[in-house]
Amino acid sequence: MIARIAAVILAIAATELHADPLPSWNDTEAKARIIEFVESVTDPASPDYVTPEARIATFDNDGTLWAEQPLYFQLIYAFDRLREKAEKDPSILTSEALRAAAEGDVAGALAGGEEGLVEILAVSHSGMSVEAFQADVADWLETARHPQTGMRYDEMLYQPMLELLRYLRDERFSTWITSGGGVHFIRTFAAEAYNIPPWQVIGSRAPATYDEENRVLMKEPGIGFVDDAADKPVGIDQQIGMVPIFVGGNSDGDFAMLDYGSAQDGPFFGLIVHHTDAEREFAYDRESPIGKLVRGLDEGPAKGWLIVDMAEDWNRVWPQ
């Protein structure tokens, strides 16, 4: 009897040991390279062994962990809220950029450059406490639906990347988001969507002030920090203080972060999600205004970074 129980336990253990950690990834080179890297840095006998506290993995969000077409979802939120407020009070539309955004004219809204964007974001992203802002984002996520897929925005996550995050955490990596999107916006759903706590989200931010009378943090208009391009390494240093050994991104805004990780002595894995799947998701790269990818494709392979071909390497895109 005891022998039988032992045999069953061993069988279960063996199954778990060999269970596929990345079932939504096809058996292509991409999956093999990821697993090979993770095994090489977690095996104490390996020359590339890395201690758990140094197993830092950072990921871009838009286009890397969730979708970003036809427009960054946070901008869709900003346009939605602006339109609703303008319906009640059209006098708030004091510039070309604001008028275009309220009409859903993306090109017109973005034609105002950074100045126009700051005006648009200020309407929904400032003059309120952090708590009130996050409650509003949570409300929006409940009702807003993607114009093409009809899905909730916080369900347009890439299942293969969710599996990668979990696999890394199972192997005692810490998993961080480092996004050009707003930190308060992303924290609203990151715990539930990705199992990533607020302190492991790095993002752009508006200036904030502490209201000493009401004892709350207020979001102010303007730009505090833009966590993009050459400032992604700056954000990583501010909030982590260590160089990541695994970095995932999808656009040239992630190039500096990948290169920063690459430059260190010791093992590093760079991963770029290449959007090649017009059928199940979207296909875009060099010419896209959102998620433009040129340098990553041209220089990434020579740097040893993995270019993930969504159409070839993933057998599924969305969670079930």
Next chain:
Amino acid sequence: MIARIAAVILAIAATELHADPLPSWNDTEAKARIIEFVESVTDPASPDYVTPEARIATFDNDGTLWAEQPLYFQLIYAFDRLREKAEKDPSILTSEALRAAAEGDVAGALAGGEEGLVEILAVSHSGMSVEAFQADVADWLETARHPQTGMRYDEMLYQPMLELLRYLRDERFSTWITSGGGVHFIRTFAAEAYNIPPWQVIGSRAPATYDEENRVLMKEPGIGFVDDAADKPVGIDQQIGMVPIFVGGNSDGDFAMLDYGSAQDGPFFGLIVHHTDAEREFAYDRESPIGKLVRGLDEGPAKGWLIVDMAEDWNRVWPQ
């Protein structure tokens, strides 16, 4: 035989269960209140129970975890390095503040206000990579000694506070530093001194830029963020994104952070280290230019914050 082994195991378990987590704290009200709070938020049957991921504890550094007299240790580092550089090249002393600092004239150096301080800090804190700066701080810590105690600066830690940090971590709190001192400076010794990893250090920072050619982060002159007073809640929001339930400080620069924690619904513990021990450490509060404490003493008790009387509540100050 089995009964005997079981008895021994039970005896060890009982000893561990009742071992004093704060042996350097006297059996005064302070210790009792800390333990009572920790037990109330960690007991699942308690109405004040807090889940482990929300057990955020933040601590000021200067004067709370390590000493800060006669001058913040980071400024002593800055003055030391300035003096050494000026000995080789006196032409760098281009202002009154720089000349005063190089001569060790603290009052003269600080008379230049923020502008003078930025000039002084720029000499030792900018124009180098983060890695080079931290290597230099580590070198300084090896050789520099405190003028009064003759101790290494990174050994002038408060043993009772080290025990408190460990006790909280044992009870599944995460322990964070939120200091007006520089984040890169503190990270140099925080892992070894406090067992606090770099990402749990929040501090002031100079602007940083990513050098794309050399692929390193450079420290620039000037002020990026001053993590003090009303900006301590801002720093906590930037880097943690949750409100702490346990906050420790020692000066009015910590008042806003304590008050921010106090304002939330649910359990909160505020702790102020009151420097009352001229014999073993230093005695200072209302009149001190370093670590000035007025509001905390006047308003803290009514807010339910614990004022720790170093002379009465601690049976030991320094680690052995």
